[in-house]
Amino acid sequence: MIIATGTASGKSLAYLVPAVADIFAGGTVLYLTPTKALAADQLRALRKLRLTQVRAATYDGDTPPEERRWVRQNANYVLTNPDMLHRSILPRHSSWSSFWRRLRLVVVDECHGYRGVFGSHVAQILRRLRRVAARYGSSPVFLLASATASDPAAAGMRLTGLEMAEVTTDASPRGSTTFALWEPPLTDLRGESGAPVRRTATAEAADLLADLVIEDVRTLAFVRSRRAAEAVALTARRTLEEVEALLDAEPQPYGEYGEGLPEEMSDAGRPFGSVSGGAGQAFGDGAGDGTARGDASGAGGARDADRPFGEIGGGRERPSSVAAEIPQGTKTSDTAETSHETAETGAGRGTDHRVRLADRVAAYRAGYLADDRRVLEKALRSGELTGLATTNALELGVDVSGLDAVLIAGWPGTRASLWQQAGRAGRAGQDALAVLIARDDPLDTYIVHHPEAVFGQPVEAIVLDPDNPYVLAPHLCAAAAEIPLTEDDLKTFGPAARGVLDDLVEQGLLRRRPTGWFWTSRDHAADLADIRGSGGAPVQVVEASTGRLLGTVDEPSAHTMVHAGAVYLHQSETFVVDVLDLEAGVALVTAADPDYTTFARDVTDIRVMESLRSRPFGPGTLHFGSVEVTRQVVSYLKRRTQTGEVLGEEPLDLPPRTLCTRAVWWTLPTPALADLVKPGEAVDLGGAAHAAEHASIGLLPLFATCDRWDIGGVSTELHPDTGLLTVFVYDGHDGGAGFAERGYARASDWLTATREAIASCECERGCPSCIQSPKCGNGNEPLDKAGAIRLLDILLAT
């Protein structure tokens, strides 16, 4: 059964009631959530019920070893996450035998988060779970809870491999929400190629947050990166301090109080923030024929901050110096819990007894210690805090109710997430306010100019592809290590399983015996699957002078983020990379304060391996198939932080990386392009294709439930494999993730929206809101905005 309804519609009750009933009948329940925070929250809710028969416990990376044993043997309601299931519970299934034997119900909460490659991994983990349970004679019911999604039963079936009934009617009472779509103005600043720069979404969010706090409107501001969360809170507080200074000076109505925040405060995803939170990999072909260029996906350190499910990383994130970020307002609390904070953070704030306006605003994000997060949640619930700026760490169901307004800085990626975040506003049936603030990005621009793309539209389907052989193979190994695989198991793992098993035998990873397939190595088979898709062993970023570990960067992103000479940001401190040693997996860095950021440039080559599907598309052809993408970081640019001015380009010597993946691509025959070139006008074909590619990458997430960073693209006036003008958009994960396939299926809507996004941007020759890409490996050169619109007109003409 899958329940797919909105925030606060009572889903938890819908699975808690059968779960408790199963426990009363002597059964056990397994509860899965993508994050530890949500499991902890659920545990609290469960304990509030005071049911002595329910022995509930979390089992995750934070559970101390001495407690684990107790949980395995005694708990009948276990709350955990897919990572833990994959690495610990399934491989050691025999120590859970009494739990398995009585397993009646598996609750999969927030299951809309299991999409793309991560979702495909979770789908295979759930198949392994079904097989292990069956071994102990159990065949549990799967109860899935999801945000509203298109066709939830089909998604639930892809995720579990089981037939699903769906519940989609939400009859819970709600007030009305006023929804504003907000586009920040263009400024006088100039960015790349002299493009106009918009005021940032975070700057606007900080102003709005301050305004709402003055009005005593309880507000949550969602931003995309950790840095932005802190910047928004800090700027709003500064503004409020100024307001208060004015009020203290002379009583007067709130008037103008400053200009908001300095423009240099930048969004993570902005072009010049390339090494900050939002930047993933960029690669493109800038050399040789000068016509092919690529823009790619990449995991990036950005992932954690920008994606809803990135936060459990199991302690990879070092706790920050949270003390400084605890709201000063907590000092006024007289509870024992917060007085501890007072000693550390409350000093030097004057003697005023009333809570100052500025102290009513704080930042909250993943990476804070759990205790500090609890303090903030409590302060917001109690009304001690009025405004909280947060990454989507809060999005996942942690109980913060009683809000009046929600600010969403930047399209959160999906309509489902948008509604989930907006659904936070509205206490007990009262009316509420939600504001979506557009970022400098083609998708955001499209949405604020096309409200119909959001309102009255069904939310996205949950896209995942459990048959991806790159995902399936390691899970077949893990399954064989758990219990040898037999012919009967093949149907559990889907139609691709047999072929993949043959490959695994050939590679010597599995042994074929008359009774089935066996894992005979001493290694942990589960180590083969990297379910959060970070790709290989991470590179450690170490401060050279002290040996301090600052953080890690996944291997694919290391080339672009921590190459020698790169500017690396960590907790708003700046470092420059001295050396990147890929073999040792270490980047040594030194604290520095350069006035420039760095931006990796790369060469991308794409080869068509096989077109799996194709159809005529306008005068051209649309394809979906397998490609091989080779990318090499070849140099980096230094750009002045404030202006984006290029200070120089330095060569780099890094090995190429190859990705075998799926792509959607379209071609246009040369005669069709004759209309493009009008007499007396210069049209740069390559620039037009490149611009169309950038914008189409920006818009695909509207149709394929992916992140801009999950996909890449290459465009070329003449591709050697097609012999034609070709634009590729590919999945940035080995084996593909289902996004390009979705683009193929929705090509007409997708490319029409792409054309609209470019045409509706008010800039003259292209800007980050339309055709410039923050991750272009080719430095956004060349781009032709008018040419891109005409090129898409030709392609879309029917």
Ligand SMILES: [Zn+2]
């Ligand atoms: Zn524009």
Ligand SMILES: [Zn+2]
């Ligand atoms: Zn590009």
